Amino acid sequence: MLVDKKIIESHNADLMVKHQKKYALLKEEMVGVEAIIEKLVAFQIAIPSWALGTGGTRFGRFAGGGEPRNLEEKMEDIGLMHALNKSSGAISLHIPWDIPANPKAIKNLAADYGLKFDAMNSNTFQDQPNQKHSYKFGSLQHVSKNTRQQAIDHNIEVIQHGIDLGSDSLTVWLADGSSFPGQLNFRNAFNNTLQGLEEIYKALPDNWKMFIEYKAFEPNFYSMTVGDWGQSLLYATKLGKKAYTLVDLGHHLPNANIQQIVALLLNEQKLGGFHFNDSKYGDDDLTVGSIDPYKLFLIFNELVEGMDARSMNHAKDLGWMIDASHNVKDPLEDLLQSVEAIKIAYAQALLVDVKALKEAQLNLDTVKCQEILQAAFRTDVRTIVAEARIRAGAALDPLHLFRAADVRAKLIKTRGEKSFATGL
């Protein structure tokens, strides 16, 4: 391991006095800090296997050096992150990019790093070498039964890989849709897709969940067959109680009120999981919290309120994943920033004075409602998040330590300057 316990302990010792001063002050002022810290320690965010290399755009890809060359090295990267922050104890795999040659060995490796296998992801948006039928015109929606069957079989194969590894959920994201008016019969596309999802659903073990992810546009630009939360909810409702909607923050039209979508899906018991990222225009896949941290806080506020209303376990009852990948930053530094942003927004949401907010809502006191939310959002909770990290055995400042320990240089030394992560 590139960052071992000793390195973390000595890093923490260097920063501890300053941290403890800040924490003592904060603890005096704030009520309920201990309960928040407990929740923060339990809250883990899954890292997608495709985010560990520098992502490509439609125009080019610029590798950063030392990228993981195979599944084992991707797990090494996430293990490294988890050692630094004790908040990313899960990996979300993508098939066929990460098919484990030896599932048992991969499972053991995950246990060594303290990682679990989160949702498995299928891929019917690309054609793979030697694939019989093309997905150029869609997969589960396709006019050809053979193409549809191939996509169904692939998803069932992904479930099997997940069973071998101890995962318990499947995320289905379909690129299906159309780019020109008249290209597609919408009803047939919907019904074909539903039939395919039903076949996949039948192959799910009883303790599994199926997440149906939606996206408003891209790669198709006229229609997407699972284009919004309404369509996803329709499928999930028709399929049954193991099927849920998955919300990816970047998959909405500009200015969509994601907070409200989350609240209603929770109300219907149909919110299954989350893909975190940030964006300015569309599916930009930028670092979580880098553009609009207030929106992220408002979403977490609805998540916390909605989960508490149903006595749900924040850490376990929904799937929490990052789905971001881009060109400019070191992927590990980017992911450390994303996890930190998620924890900050979660901590702020836990600070909201729920009782006062309810009262203000009933009194139609709009000004007070805003004051209550913004009081929580404007609280600097970084010290609380850091305290939770220390208690979990992580580094006080993961990003600082990642740089100070020269982790990327060491990865480049073993993996090479021109290594390319498998995947996008």
Ligand SMILES: [Mn+2]
């Ligand atoms: Mn996604």
